[in-house]
Amino acid sequence: MVGNDVVAIHAAENRASFARPGYVERVLSPRERRVLARAPRPEACFWSQFAAKEAAYKLLVQLGELPGFGHREIEVSESLDAVTWRDHRFELRAEVRPRWVHAVVTAGAPVVARVLEPGAGHDPSGEVRALGRALAAAVLRVPWERLEIRRAELAGAWDGHGPPELLLDGERAPLAVSLSHDGPFVAAALGIGRAGAALAEAAGAG
Amino acid sequence: MSKDEVFEKVLAIIKPFAKAPEALASAGMETSILKDLKVNSARLVDVVLEIEDAFGIEVKDEDADKVKTIGDAVTLILAAKG
Numbered sequence: 001m002v003g004n005d006v007v008a009i010h011a012a013e014n015r016a017s018f019a020r021p022g023y024v025e026r027v028l029s030p031r032e033r034r035v036l037a038r039a040p041r042p043e044a045c046f047w048s049q050f051a052a053k054e055a056a057y058k059l060l061v062q063l064g065e066l067p068g069f070g071h072r073e074i075e076v077s078e079s080l081d082a083v084t085w086r087d088h089r090f091e092l093r094a095e096v097r098p099r100w101v102h103a104v105v106t107a108g109a110p111v112v113a114r115v116l117e118p119g120a121g122h123d124p125s126g127e128v129r130a131l132g133r134a135l136a137a138a139v140l141r142v143p144w145e146r147l148e149i150r151r152a153e154l155a156g157a158w159d160g161h162g163p164p165e166l167l168l169d170g171e172r173a174p175l176a177v178s179l180s181h182d183g184p185f186v187a188a189a190l191g192i193g194r195a196g197a198a199l200a201e202a203a204g205a206g
Numbered sequence: 207m208s209k210d211e212v213f214e215k216v217l218a219i220i221k222p223f224a225k226a227p228e229a230l231a232s233a234g235m236e237t238s239i240l241k242d243l244k245v246n247s248a249r250l251v252d253v254v255l256e257i258e259d260a261f262g263i264e265v266k267d268e269d270a271d272k273v274k275t276i277g278d279a280v281t282l283i284l285a286a287k288g
Contacts, residue, residue: 007248013223013246013248013249014248016252017248017249017251017252020252020255022255023251023252023255026251026254026255027251050248054247054248068267068268068270068271069250069254069267069268069270069271070267070268070271071251071267072267073267160238160240160241160274161241182246182248
């Protein structure tokens with residue numbers, strides 16, 4: 001299982017949110033705000049923490065939890081290597097670049113992840129699915145046409161849908177997938193469990 | 207404030223953050239904020255803060271969690287205003 005989130009640091013909407021009175025306090029715990037106060041790049045720091053929370057949220061949904069609107073309850077470590085929520089603790093991998101931040105959260109499984117900037121005029125929803133399929137095709141060593149990403153409806157979920165699922169020839173593939181897009185960036189992460197690793201190895205040997 | 211007035215005010219709050227103009231044009235009480243209006247999850251925090259400011263109420267996280275549609279927001283606001 002895997003969750004990921006990408007944030008375009010300098011997107012106008014994100015800059016406005018960061019500057020909005022009360023926004024940071026609504027999202028970050030007191031401890032996280034102390035980390036932010038010391039950060040040399042406050043916006044990058046904040047959006048790294050936010051992306052980590054979003055990635056953890058997506059992973060928690062896969063685990064059957066519904067963290068809801070409680071941003072402050074999902075806590076990000078100062079070193080950006082862990083996220084906790086109640087009795088869950090996840091590994092966090094955060095990448096902070098000049099224009100974007102990307103967070104990937106897992107329960108310890110190996111991960112393949114990528115951030116791309118498709119360019120103006122591209123549909124981010126379509127592009128991020130294409131990225132997910134391309135990554136999966138490379139891991140599984142199969143033609144990408146055999147892969148499909150879908151999201152089933154899920155009552156109670158924030159947007160009415162469950163997490164994305166990767167299908168190989170119409171059947172559930174042994175890889176977890178998480179998709180994200182913000183501004184000009186799209187990001188995908190694959191969680192490679194033992195079954196996925198074995199399948200990739202078999203495909204390579206065949 | 208009437209239910210219709212609250213609805214119109216909530217719609218005005220959400221409008222700048224909605225990425226689905228066609229859904230916005232036909233929005234009703236059952237319209238989903240995330241699913242139909244495609245409001246980004248980061249903007250949900252903005253929406254909650256705007257609602258608090260516009261209506262002079264406090265929206266607790268557990269109450270915000272129950273707001274999936276515009277109608278849920280209207281119900282929450284009317285309950286908070288008594």
